[in-house]
Amino acid sequence: MQSPKVKKLVTLLSRLPGVGEKTAARYVLYLLTTDAEIARDLGAELATLHEELRPCARCGNIAEVVPGEPAAVCTICRDDRRDGKLLCIVGRVHDLQAIERTGAMRGRYFVLGRLLSPLEGIGPEDLPLPRLLTRIRDEGITEVIVATPPSVDGEATALLLKRELAPAGVKMTRIASGVPHGGDLEYADPITMGRALAGRQTL
Numbered sequence: 001m002q003s004p005k006v007k008k009l010v011t012l013l014s015r016l017p018g019v020g021e022k023t024a025a026r027y028v029l030y031l032l033t034t035d036a037e038i039a040r041d042l043g044a045e046l047a048t049l050h051e052e053l054r055p056c057a058r059c060g061n062i063a064e065v066v067p068g069e070p071a072a073v074c075t076i077c078r079d080d081r082r083d084g085k086l087l088c089i090v091g092r093v094h095d096l097q098a099i100e101r102t103g104a105m106r107g108r109y110f111v112l113g114r115l116l117s118p119l120e121g122i123g124p125e126d127l128p129l130p131r132l133l134t135r136i137r138d139e140g141i142t143e144v145i146v147a148t149p150p151s152v153d154g155e156a157t158a159l160l161l162k163r164e165l166a167p168a169g170v171k172m173t174r175i176a177s178g179v180p181h182g183g184d185l186e187y188a189d190p191i192t193m194g195r196a197l198a199g200r201q202t203l
């Protein structure tokens with residue numbers, strides 16, 4: 001018989017991706033038997049997660065909320081050493097992180113948040129294309145790297161971007177197929193990802 005509190009914690013933890021009930025129960029036991037500070041720190045950080053972190057107003061990456069500032073802007077967007085003329089378009093924040101791990105991207109990013117998916121009923125109007133176009137024009141971006149995953153939806157999104165961004169007159173490239181087809185950028189190792197970025201081809 002489990003205590004109601006343990007049960008509740010196991011249920012909550014097992015909602016996380018990749019965590020089943022067994023793993024969740026192990027986490028609860030670990031937190032109970034180890035230094036109490038770990039559980040307290042974890043709880044405190046989780047409690048303020050949504051207040052202190054927001055999507056970056058410029059690119060959609062994770063950004064820290066600065067008290068007194070109306071919009072959250074991420075560290076990449078604030079970094080003046082980045083090439084402001086080069087923009088890498090990704091589907092999700094996970095993909096941005098996978099590319100950042102290569103250390104090969106000198107420009108900044110734009111996170112779409114979702115991919116074009118006719119099967120799931122996600123059409124062009126569901127993507128933030130007007131915001132993307134405004135950013136390209138306002139910042140004088142000259143090269144766009146499309147780094148959507150090599151899946152059916154990722155390819156469809158790349159083609160849509162090619163069409164929609166054509167009037168902006170920017171150089172457009174697509175990351176090379178170093179990443180396995182249908183694969184997730186998130187799981188590509190930094191070397192493969194770095195090669196895919198270096199070997200990008202005209203879209």
Ligand SMILES: [Zn+2]
Pocket residue numbers: 056057058059060061073074075076077078
């Ligand atoms: Zn940003």
